[in-house]
Amino acid sequence: MSATAPTYDKTETATSASTHRALPGQKIATLQAVAKKYGATTALDGLNLSLQAGEVVALLGPNGAGKSTAVRLMLGLASPTSGTVRIFGADPRDAASRTRVGAMLQVARVTDTIKVREHIDLFRSYYPKPLPVAEVVRIAQLEGIENKFFGELSGGQKQRLLFALAVCGDPDLVFLDEPTVGMDIEARRGLWQQIRSLKEQGKTVLLTTHYLEEADALADRVIVINKGHVVSEGTPAEIKNFSGGRKIKCSTILTVDYLKALSGVTGVERSGKFITVTATNAETVVRIMLLNDEALSGLEIASPALEDAFLELTKK
Numbered sequence: 001m002s003a004t005a006p007t008y009d010k011t012e013t014a015t016s017a018s019t020h021r022a023l024p025g026q027k028i029a030t031l032q033a034v035a036k037k038y039g040a041t042t043a044l045d046g047l048n049l050s051l052q053a054g055e056v057v058a059l060l061g062p063n064g065a066g067k068s069t070a071v072r073l074m075l076g077l078a079s080p081t082s083g084t085v086r087i088f089g090a091d092p093r094d095a096a097s098r099t100r101v102g103a104m105l106q107v108a109r110v111t112d113t114i115k116v117r118e119h120i121d122l123f124r125s126y127y128p129k130p131l132p133v134a135e136v137v138r139i140a141q142l143e144g145i146e147n148k149f150f151g152e153l154s155g156g157q158k159q160r161l162l163f164a165l166a167v168c169g170d171p172d173l174v175f176l177d178e179p180t181v182g183m184d185i186e187a188r189r190g191l192w193q194q195i196r197s198l199k200e201q202g203k204t205v206l207l208t209t210h211y212l213e214e215a216d217a218l219a220d221r222v223i224v225i226n227k228g229h230v231v232s233e234g235t236p237a238e239i240k241n242f243s244g245g246r247k248i249k250c251s252t253i254l255t256v257d258y259l260k261a262l263s264g265v266t267g268v269e270r271s272g273k274f275i276t277v278t279a280t281n282a283e284t285v286v287r288i289m290l291l292n293d294e295a296l297s298g299l300e301i302a303s304p305a306l307e308d309a310f311l312e313l314t315k316k
């Protein structure tokens with residue numbers, strides 16, 4: 001891709017970077033044909049994606065796929081080498097659009113020697129209509145630790161404070177980069193609830209995560225990127241269809257070669273006495289297996305997992 005000067009088109013009229021709330025479904029963030037190079041490394045290579053008002057989008061991809069770079073561009077923390085980035089119809093560095101955005105980044109620069117409450121006050125001061133402190137503390141489950149220094153917090157507590165800083169300005173668009181890393185299961189479920197609540201309030205959330213269960217539980221739409229461009233996008237159910245079908249696990253005398261030859265079978269793996277058959281027509285395949293092996297036992301059939309689709313989509 002040839003490198004052209006980055007453009008930040010300010011003429012889009014769908015939404016202006018004013019305080020008007022975007023209508024559900026309206027595009028509020030777009031990356032068009034975006035390339036980003038760091039020296040010889042191409043982090044993004046013709047990336048096209050958009051976020052619509054009111055949706056939770058999970059951006060998935062293997063390590064180094066370009067997820068954080070895409071988020072950094074949308075936050076105006078870096079400029080594209082070529083292509084167009086717009087947030088609320090404006091340059092992401094535009095002051096009016098920045099006050100409508102909140103972010104929780106993986107490598108957040110937060111001072112250790114400032115107290116939780118002081119961090120919240122500081123971040124609230126950046127926004128025109130911040131949430132009341134008590135509400136921020138409640139949402140991020142920080143009750144009882146408001147007077148602790150950031151440096152004294154556990155990993156999970158630090159994550160919760162970073163979430164508080166992302167939402168304290170009551171932003172319309174929230175970027176959450178690996179938000180639940182280091183959280184125990186209870187804290188993770190608590191944060192999921194808060195993400196659902198953001199959506200209920202009509203806000204847009206872009207989530208990057210390596211926990212595919214998290215994407216499955218929260219996202220209206222999943223965008224899978226690999227090597228700097230989109231390889232697939234759709235609802236979690238649509239993405240799962242790329243997995244090759246449901247998994248049939250059992251103990252059987254039928255051979256791998258026999259099973260591979262059956263119509264609709266997309267994969268067969270043997271592990272000890274168990275065999276796992278992936279098939280697009282699981283019922284038909286199970287019927288054939290039972291007819292041909294009366295001693296077949298330990299039968300389990302699992303729905304396609306997002307993880308299987310993810311591995312399939314990003315294996316190249």
Ligand SMILES: Nc1ncnc2c1ncn2[C@@H]1O[C@H](COP(=O)(O)OP(=O)(O)OP(=O)(O)O)[C@@H](O)[C@H]1O
Nearest residue numbers: 038041042043061062063064065066067068069070
């Ligand atoms: N500041 C930088 N300088 C040089 N190379 C960079 C920089 N930031 C990212 N890269 C490179 O760009 C590519 C994409 O990185 P990025 O952090 O966007 O990926 P990611 O999908 O977020 O990965 P991860 O899941 O590991 O966080 C990688 O090859 C990375 O090494």
